[in-house]
Amino acid sequence: MQLDHPYTDERSWLKGNLHTHTTLSDGSQSVEDVIDTYAQRGYDFLAISDHDLFVDPADYRDETGLTLLPAVEVTADGPHLQQVGLHEAPHPDEDRHTVVATILDAGGIAILNHPKYQSHLEHWSAADIRELATVHGIELYNGVIERHLGAATVTDRWDQLLSEGHHLWGYANDDAHLATDVGRGWNVVQSADRSPAAILDALATGRFYASTGVSISAIVIDGGRISVETTNATRIQLRSDHGVLQQTVDGTAATFHVPEQLAHRSGHTYVRVECLGWAGERAWTQPMYLLDE
Ligand SMILES: [Zn+2]
Ligand SMILES: [Zn+2]
Numbered sequence: 001m002q003l004d005h006p007y008t009d010e011r012s013w014l015k016g017n018l019h020t021h022t023t024l025s026d027g028s029q030s031v032e033d034v035i036d037t038y039a040q041r042g043y044d045f046l047a048i049s050d051h052d053l054f055v056d057p058a059d060y061r062d063e064t065g066l067t068l069l070p071a072v073e074v075t076a077d078g079p080h081l082q083q084v085g086l087h088e089a090p091h092p093d094e095d096r097h098t099v100v101a102t103i104l105d106a107g108g109i110a111i112l113n114h115p116k117y118q119s120h121l122e123h124w125s126a127a128d129i130r131e132l133a134t135v136h137g138i139e140l141y142n143g144v145i146e147r148h149l150g151a152a153t154v155t156d157r158w159d160q161l162l163s164e165g166h167h168l169w170g171y172a173n174d175d176a177h178l179a180t181d182v183g184r185g186w187n188v189v190q191s192a193d194r195s196p197a198a199i200l201d202a203l204a205t206g207r208f209y210a211s212t213g214v215s216i217s218a219i220v221i222d223g224g225r226i227s228v229e230t231t232n233a234t235r236i237q238l239r240s241d242h243g244v245l246q247q248t249v250d251g252t253a254a255t256f257h258v259p260e261q262l263a264h265r266s267g268h269t270y271v272r273v274e275c276l277g278w279a280g281e282r283a284w285t286q287p288m289y290l291l292d293e
Contacts, residue, residue: 001224001258003271005288006206011218012192014199016045017185018071018084019113019142019173025050027177035064037182045189045199047071047084054089057196067194073113074099079123080113081135085200100132109204110135111171114142116151123150126160133166136203140170140210140284143184144177152185153212155274155284159243162270162287169286171203172210185212206286213281219273221288224258226273230283233275240271263290 021027022034029037031048038046048055049071057068071084076092081099083090086108090099103110115138117123129138138158145152158170172185188209189202202208209216218229228236229252236254238247240262247256254273262268270287277283 001260001263002291003221003224003226003258003288004291005221006286007219007221008190008207009220010190010192012190013188013217014044014067014191014194015186015188016043016047016067016069016199017174017176017182018047018069018111018171018187018203019049019073019082019139019175020046021050021073021175021177022048022055024055025053029179031055031060032063033179034176035060035066035068037179039064039066041183043186044194045069045196049073049082049084051075052089052092054087056087067196067199069196069200079128080117082109082111082113082139084109084111084203085196096132100135104134109200112138114139114145114150114152114175115154115157117142117145117148119149121151126157129157129161129168130164130166133161133168135168137169137171139173139175141172141185141212141282142175143173144175144181146184147181153282155243159239159241163241165269167287169206169208170210170284172212172284185210187211188216209283209285211281211283213279214275214277214283216275216283216285219285224260225255226258226271226288227253227255228273228275228285229253230275230277232277232281233283234278235276237274237276238271239274241268246271258290263292
């Protein structure tokens, strides 16, 4: 059994949020105050992503130890999508294929925002995402949706698309508009280097986990064995295609042996680890793909 996965054995983790608004669009805090808020909470990196407006990290970098990443939330004339890594606001073409192509061609990261925003839960339907599956991933969790219509967590849609063979990383973001939105969802990358380039590379290639409160300290994969250590999980689960629960371990750490028969059973292509914590907190690893022997 071999797994194709993005992780290294590195134990240097950096925590960051990729989706934040300021008073330059519809947020309630200035850029400076937003940066201070995240710095005080011990974040390592942050992207300011105002609506269709590029805020240049270079204007703020000297004032903070946080690594600031360039980003924009493409908003007008269609469902929202995030570019991370580019120093520009893409034109919000109503044809989102054009926007995604522009971002990817320029070497940026494209993430589909809050797929279940609004009461119909179809800001980005499964059909929409299938058509744009060249993006890097989706917001598996978007914090601001906790206080809006819709569903903040979309693991069911993620599993549906992963099971069809679409490779999508799962990101967790605050989408902070108010100071009280800060600290709901974040991404933790494996990177010894705090430079924007190193963090962006980890975010683009899946070398991170998404969290709403559980901290993973190690993800070690050897053949078909997956060991996950956390500081505060109460239960750790191995899930496969369509989110099917394969194994559960209670406690802060778990070692799973991916069953050999899973690789030979038609329809099973990946596994992922989900860590459950106190009061509904979660951490999600990225999918790990079963390779044919
Ligand atoms: Zn949005
Ligand atoms: Zn937003």
